[in-house]
Amino acid sequence: MLERRPFPNPQALRVFLCVVQEGSVGRAALSLGMTQPGVSQHLRTLEAQLGHALFHRQGRRLVLTKTGQDLLPEARRAVQALEEFMKAAQAIERLERxxxxxxxxxxxxxxxxxxxxxxxxxxxxxxxxxxxxxxxxxxxxxxxxxxxxxxxxxxxxxxxxFERKLFYEDELVVIVPPEHPWAKREEIEPERLAEVPLIVREPRAMTYRVLGSAFEQAGLEINPIFYTDNHEVTKRLVLEGAGVGIVSSVVVRPNVKVGNLRVLRIKGMELRRLFWLIxxxxxxxxxxxxxxxxxxx
Amino acid sequence: MLERRPFPNPQALRVFLCVVQEGSVGRAALSLGMTQPGVSQHLRTLEAQLGHALFHRQGRRLVLTKTGQDLLPEARRAVQALEEFMKAAQAIERLERxxxxxxxxxxxxxxxxxxxxxxxxxxxxxxxxxxxxxxxxxxxxxxxxxxxxxxxxxxxxxxxxFERKLFYEDELVVIVPPEHPWAKREEIEPERLAEVPLIVREPRAMTYRVLGSAFEQAGLEINPIFYTDNHEVTKRLVLEGAGVGIVSSVVVRPNVKVGNLRVLRIKGMELRRLFWLIxxxxxxxxxxxxxxxxxxx
DNA sequence: GTTCTAGCATAAGTATATTTTATCAAAAAC
DNA sequence: GTTTTTGATAAAATATACTTATGCTAGAAC
Missing domain, CATH: 3.40.190.10 (Periplasmic binding protein-like II)
Structure with missing residues (x-):
């Protein structure tokens, strides 16, 4: 019983193309690495499935019929599309896609x-x-x-x-503009942060949470007046003289280099931030x- | 043992597409008219063959991986190309191609x-x-x-x-211009054709062979002075008054209608031509x- | 929490395809 | 003529596709 499948057997299509190209069943079999009867049978099956002869058997010579000629480009396209699929998968393997x-x-x-x-x-x-x-x-x-x-x-x-691996180690620092009275200092006592307008990221942000829990552990309180959702805003405010900021040190590395912001540690506080690859x-x-x-x- | 084939199984590709579309293995199975384990297995086989996971199994939910998303259009293209092939074959059946x-x-x-x-x-x-x-x-x-x-x-x-079937019945006739002395006649005796300049097709042509063998059977000779390889040339020559032509009657049907050529039978000669479909x-x-x-x- | 249910995975069995080996027949070469 | 080449066919072996039966796990219902 011939199963009515929605598409042709791609192996048979490949055989079809190869027979056309090689001009003979035997050579096609050789080129495809299979036996001659296998090729013969694929052709027969394909022709039966299509309901059309693809080759005209003139003696022991095979000549494409009109129908065969007509279907040839379609067959090529189909085989090529399948090959493209496999190539795409291999390209992914090789990072070319x-x-x-x-x-x-x-x-x-x-x-x-x-x-x-x-x-x-x-x-x-x-x-x-x-x-x-x-x-x-x-x-x-x-x-x-x-x-x-x-x-x-x-x-x-x-x-x-999931696994994790340490990616980056950073710490929270206080930033002030160069004209600020603290600008020459290396460190600042945590208590003194209460004396200045403090600019930090919003309480939901990890930056704030690290800071908050460190102060809590030290039995101190923190009272920011500005909350921002963006490090750049914090920096900007500090640059404009609106107050003292607390940010990750990596955020201000370029500013420190240029010299338009000064960085201070908070004395006696461990404000390291560890970033992990997960x-x-x-x-x-x-x-x-x-x-x-x-x-x- | 996993056979290393040059292309993916198109059925598996179809299953892949259907699972993506339906969003679930079970529904895909239903839509494809097969059982759920069949679908599962196709996916597994395809993934094994590609060496990539196509779906991320999050609980009982399937989500396409990046690789899957990436290969999706290729899979679509391949399946479509195969369908096009079948459609082309069917179009040939319906004379739409x-x-x-x-x-x-x-x-x-x-x-x-x-x-x-x-x-x-x-x-x-x-x-x-x-x-x-x-x-x-x-x-x-x-x-x-x-x-x-x-x-x-x-x-x-x-x-x-091969088989044959009668397609068209025609006869060879003499043609003359309307001014010609024979113009009013219906028939002409074969002997009299020797008196005029005769224009016929080349000896290789069937027209000539039919004529030649008829004259031979009648014990007469034919002596054309013009041989042409084209009926139109014969007509032209006759129209110009160069002589008397012998052509298939179908060739001059329009001229007879217009009236610029006259047609005569050759008396007592059977010059029928039968054309067959083979x-x-x-x-x-x-x-x-x-x-x-x-x-x- | 515990049980139930939905939904996918797996295993084993069966049917169907694919491919091979062995053989035949016919055309081409000698 | 004989031999060689080449394709078709049959039967057997193998691989593949699909099924039924069953297990497993996460989410839903209780």
């Missing part, structure tokens, strides 16, 4: 990752990269859902099926693996 | 077939027609080689695997079958 989506805490996304991503893009120009910034919680959720394959975040409790234990996407490898080194 | 190549004796090709072919083209605009004119021998050879699927020729000995006994090309049907009716 594909995409990577990763998530990162805002600080990392804005001040650290661009350099790496640019380099990655230079090495693998065909890979499309999507960078999403968000909270640790949100990114953890995205990881579990498989929406992102790599995250750079601070403190995250262990996730089933990624699925078992490798999946070659592009994601390569990017992780680059970030981990 | 295809080609026909036929051969005909020159007289038929020039003076009779165009009308039919125009009508056929009107009925089936997508069919490409190629008309080749040539000698009976040549066309018989082309038929056997499968180069043409239909021929309209005079006398041909029986060909193995075609393979077993039908192959639907377009060729349809054309033959039209010509036969």
């Amino acid at each position: 594909g995409r990577v989506e990763l998530g990162a805490a805002t600080t990392m996304a804005v001040y650290v990752l661009p350099r790496y991503l640019t380099e990655f893009k230079r090495l693998h120009p065909e890979i499309r990269i999507t960078l999403e910034s968000g909270s640790s919680e949100r990114l953890a959720q995205r990881l579990v859902q498989g929406e992102i394959e790599l995250a750079v975040v601070e403190a995250v409790e262990h996730l089933e099926g 990624y699925p234990t078992e490798a999946g996407n070659p592009a994601a693996d390569a990017l992780r490898e680059m970030l981990a080194s | 295809g080609r026909v190549e036929l051969g005909a004796a020159t007289t038929m090709a020039v003076y009779v077939l165009p009308r039919y072919l125009t009508e056929f083209k009107r009925l089936h605009p997508e069919i490409r027609i190629t008309l080749e004119s040539g000698s009976s021998e040549r066309l018989a050879q082309r038929l056997v080689q499968g180069e043409i699927e239909l021929a309209v020729v005079e006398a041909v000995e029986h060909l193995e695997g 075609y393979p006994t077993e039908a192959g090309n639907p377009a060729a079958d349809a054309l033959r049907e039209m010509l036969a009716s």
Whole structure:
């Protein structure tokens, strides 16, 4: 019984093309690495399925029928499309194609990752990269859902099926403009932060949470007057003389170099921030693996 | 053991697409008319063959991986190309596509077939027609080689695997311009053809052979002074008063109507020409079958 | 919490395709 | 003529596709 399938057997199509190209069943069999009866039978099956003769059997010579000539380009197209599919899969393996989506805490996304991503893009120009910034919680959720394959975040409790590796070590620092009375100091006592207008990121942001819990542990209070949702805004406010800021040191590295902002540690306080790479234990996407490898080194 | 095949299984591709579209293995199975384990297994096989996960299994939910998203359009393209192939084959069946190549004796090709072919083209605009004119021998050879699927020729000995059917009955006639002394006559005695400059087609042409053998049978001789390879040239010469022509009656039908040429029978001579349709006994090309049907009716 | 349910994965069995080996027949070469 | 080449066919072996039966896990209902 002939099963009515929605498409032709691609192997048979390949055989068809090869017989046309080689001009003989035997040579086609050789070229395809199969036996001659196999080729014969594929042709017979294909012709039966189509309901048309593809070859005119003149003696022991095969000549394409009109129908055969007519279907030839379609067959070629179909075989080629299937090959393209396989090639695409192999290209993904070789990083000549594909995409990577990763998530990162805002600080990392804005001040650290661009350099790496640019380099990655230079090495693998065909890979499309999507960078999403968000909270640790949100990114953890995205990881579990498989929406992102790599995250750079601070403190995250262990996730089933994921590993982590330290990526970047940073600390929170106080920033002031060069004209500020504290500008020449290296450190500042935490109590004195109550004396000045303090500019920090919003309470939801990890920056604030690190700061808040450190003050709490020290039995002190913190009373910011400005909350921003953006490090650049903080810097801007400080530059304009609106107050004293607290930011991650990486955020102001260029400003320190230029000299338009001064950095101070907060005396006796441990305000380190550790950023981790979080990624699925078992490798999946070659592009994601390569990017992780680059970030981990 | 996993056989390393050059392409993906198209059924698996279809399953892949369907799972993506339906968003669930179970619904895809339903929509494809197969069971859920069948779908699961196709996905597993395809993923194994590619070496990439296509779906991220988050709980009981399937989400496309980046790789899956990336390969999706390729898979679509491949499946579509295969469907196109089948559609093309079906279109040939419905005469919405295809080609026909036929051969005909020159007289038929020039003076009779165009009308039919125009009508056929009107009925089936997508069919490409190629008309080749040539000698009976040549066309018989082309038929056997499968180069043409239909021929309209005079006398041909029986060909193995081919049938014939009468298509057109014609006769050779003498033509003269209206001013010619014979212009008012209906018939002319064969002997008198020796008195005038006679214009006929070249000895190789069937027209001449029919004429020659008829004269031979009657014990007469024929002595043309002009040989042409083209009926139009014969007519032209006659119109110019260069002599008396002998042509197939169909050739001069329009001239007779207009009145610029007169037609005479050759008395006592049987100069009928029978044109036959010759075609393979077993039908192959639907377009060729349809054309033959039209010509036969 | 506990049980229930929905939904995918897996295993084993069966039917169907695919491919091979062995053989035949016919055309081409000698 | 005989031999060689080449394609078709039959039967057997193998691989593949699909099924039924069953297990497993996460979310839903209780």
